[in-house]
Amino acid sequence: MFVVTAKEMYDTDRYAMERVGLEGKMLMENAGRAIAREMEASLAENDNIMILVGKGNNGGDGFVIARTLLERGYAVEVLQCAETSDIRGDAAFHREVLLNMGYSISEYEGQDVESLLQDKDVVIDALLGIGIKGAIRPPYDYLITLINQYQGKVLSVDLPSGIPADEGYEVHQAVEADQTIVVQFPKVSSFLQHTAAFYGDWTTVDIGLPSNVIQSGENQKKVWGRRDVVRTLPSRSSFSHKGTHGKGLVIGGAVAMPGSIAMTSRAALRAGAGLLTIATVQENVTALAANVVEATYHTLPSQHGHIRSLGELDFSYDGIAIGMGMGRHEQAPTIMKEALLQTEGTLLIDADGLYALKQVLPSLSDREGTTVLTPHPGEMAHLLGITVPELLQRPFSYAQSFATEHDVYVVLKGAFTLITNPKGDQWINPTGNAGLAKGGTGDVLSGILLSMLMQPQTVEEALCNGVWIHGYTADILIEQKHSSYDLLASDVIDGLPATYRNIFS
Ligand SMILES: NC(=O)C1=CN([C@@H]2O[C@H](COP(=O)(O)OP(=O)(O)OC[C@H]3O[C@@H](n4cnc5c(N)ncnc54)[C@H](O)[C@@H]3O)[C@@H](O)[C@H]2O)[C@@H](O)CC1
Ligand SMILES: [K+]
Numbered sequence: 184m185f186v187v188t189a190k191e192m193y194d195t196d197r198y199a200m201e202r203v204g205l206e207g208k209m210l211m212e213n214a215g216r217a218i219a220r221e222m223e224a225s226l227a228e229n230d231n232i233m234i235l236v237g238k239g240n241n242g243g244d245g246f247v248i249a250r251t252l253l254e255r256g257y258a259v260e261v262l263q264c265a266e267t268s269d270i271r272g273d274a275a276f277h278r279e280v281l282l283n284m285g286y287s288i289s290e291y292e293g294q295d296v297e298s299l300l301q302d303k304d305v306v307i308d309a310l311l312g313i314g315i316k317g318a319i320r321p322p323y324d325y326l327i328t329l330i331n332q333y334q335g336k337v338l339s340v341d342l343p344s345g346i347p348a349d350e351g352y353e354v355h356q357a358v359e360a361d362q363t364i365v366v367q368f369p370k371v372s373s374f375l376q377h378t379a380a381f382y383g384d385w386t387t388v389d390i391g392l393p394s395n396v397i398q399s400g401e402n403q404k405k406v407w408g409r410r411d412v413v414r415t416l417p418s419r420s421s422f423s424h425k426g427t428h429g430k431g432l433v434i435g436g437a438v439a440m441p442g443s444i445a446m447t448s449r450a451a452l453r454a455g456a457g458l459l460t461i462a463t464v465q466e467n468v469t470a471l472a473a474n475v476v477e478a479t480y481h482t483l484p485s486q487h488g489h490i491r492s493l494g495e496l497d498f499s500y501d502g503i504a505i506g507m508g509m510g511r512h513e514q515a516p517t518i519m520k521e522a523l524l525q526t527e528g529t530l531l532i533d534a535d536g537l538y539a540l541k542q543v544l545p546s547l548s549d550r551e552g553t554t555v556l557t558p559h560p561g562e563m564a565h566l567l568g569i570t571v572p573e574l575l576q577r578p579f580s581y582a583q584s585f586a587t588e589h590d591v592y593v594v595l596k597g598a599f600t601l602i603t604n605p606k607g608d609q610w611i612n613p614t615g616n617a618g619l620a621k622g623g624t625g626d627v628l629s630g631i632l633l634s635m636l637m638q639p640q641t642v643e644e645a646l647c648n649g650v651w652i653h654g655y656t657a658d659i660l661i662e663q664k665h666s667s668y669d670l671l672a673s674d675v676i677d678g679l680p681a682t683y684r685n686i687f688s
Pocket of ligand 1: 210240242244314315318320342366390392
């Protein structure tokens with residue numbers, strides 16, 4: 184499923200009208216009717232409905248929705264919140280059609296909307312769509328405040344009014360919808376931390392727009408869904424042996440933090456890695472060996488309880504993950520630089536490794552093999568030299584510019600983990616829940632990704648599948664036996680068998 188910006192939506196609209204021959208009126212008819220049908224699932228037969236219509240094409244959709252619901256027998260009052268002379272084009276056309284069918288439209292002229300809303304069960308918000316610019320002007324600011332005070336159900340058309348389609352905007356005022364019916368493609372703002380919640384539950388409706396404009400665009404953004412996982416996750420051959428499934432290495436750990444690499448390693452093995460070696464400080468090996476019995480161990484020189492150097496380490500593995508529980512000490516950047524230069528194949532860098540990386544960033548461009556960075560927002564902001572709020576305003580652009588500039592894959596973790604390849608294409612992961620906001624879940628993800636990177640699939644597929652599996656496992660656990668309070672990172676490792684059985688069933 185493609186995810187679009189306002190510009191991509193308008194380009195698609197123009198292409199559909201100018202090149203394909205689908206008239207704007209027809210697209211608006213399709214949109215309004217599809218949205219009305221979708222809304223019907225949330226409506227009761229006797230609901231009293233108020234639809235607030237703005238002056239743009241979002242309002243135009245509103246006129247079609249009103250007509251469709253009225254024809255189906257619902258009690259709908261249409262409040263037009265703009266001067267009739269300001270309503271133009273396709274919206275004006277559908278306004279006329281509504282009137283020609285004998286229905287009436289009230290105009291907002293400062294009347295007491297609050298009391299008008301009092302006897303309504305549902306408000307449909309068709310005030311503003313993707314065309315919004317700047318701070319909300321009257322009367323929409325006032326109407327949005329009233330909608331948010333209103334106790335009944337609020338259904339928004341395309342976007343909650345006041346929310347822009349794109350990232351990089353501060354939101355001062357917007358409708359807090361219970362449900363949003365999105366026209367054809369989800370917009371970027373439905374995946375941003377500061378705007379996603381305004382949408383409530385959202386679904387998309389197909390209005391017949393072609394996707395070739397987006398497909399031929401410079402960079403694409405897509406949601407990675409279950410179907411993608413089932414399509415791309417390699418099944419195992421009966422003739423495979425442990426070497427077929429990847430020989431991985433995990434470098435990390437310090438005396439104070441033995442748990443991180445234990446979780447990464449157990450997750451890698453559970454997720455399918457054939458063979459796994461752990462390179463860590465001598466002091467931790469006995470405890471780790473009791474915990475991860477399937478792994479082999481390589482002891483690294485230590486100092487003050489952390490790794491001093493990579494010593495005689497052999498780098499010939501199918502995949503290497505570095506950084507988990509490694510600590511932020513003064514030898515760390517030298518260790519990171521050595522790992523960057525010595526690893527010919529795939530190198531995944533996580534956690535403390537990302538802090539060390541910041542000091543040796545230019546060495547990234549000396550690498551030939553695949554590099555994957557798995558930062559959470561704090562680590563990504565540190566790498567970019569910006570604040571976390573700045574990053575969260577524009578996660579798509581920041582992740583993209585970092586990935587393209589340094590020729591790396593970036594897995595930016597969050598409620599909607601964002602995967603970016605070195606060309607700048609992006610995938611959004613829809614799985615996962617608040618239970619994952621706990622220590623150790625990042626270590627588990629690194630292990631799953633290390634394993635995925637060693638299986639016969641593209642790097643993009645490996646990362647998207649790994650992130651999806653991690654989140655989906657947490658979702659199943661929350662649904663079946665845990666809660667978002669008690670879920671532990673190690674539960675996610677133990678939940679992997681059920682996820683695999685589910686995917687391959
Ligand atoms: N392919 C498409 O793009 C389609 C879009 N459709 C609908 O059309 C919408 C986009 O239509 P428009 O481009 O007319 O945009 P809007 O419906 O968002 O309206 C924009 C108008 O609102 C006013 N406005 C903008 N910012 C404002 C602010 N801050 N405060 C107060 N008023 C403000 C401006 O006068 C502007 O003309 C979509 O969201 C969707 O609902 C559908 O009808 C069908 C196809
Ligand atoms: K809207």
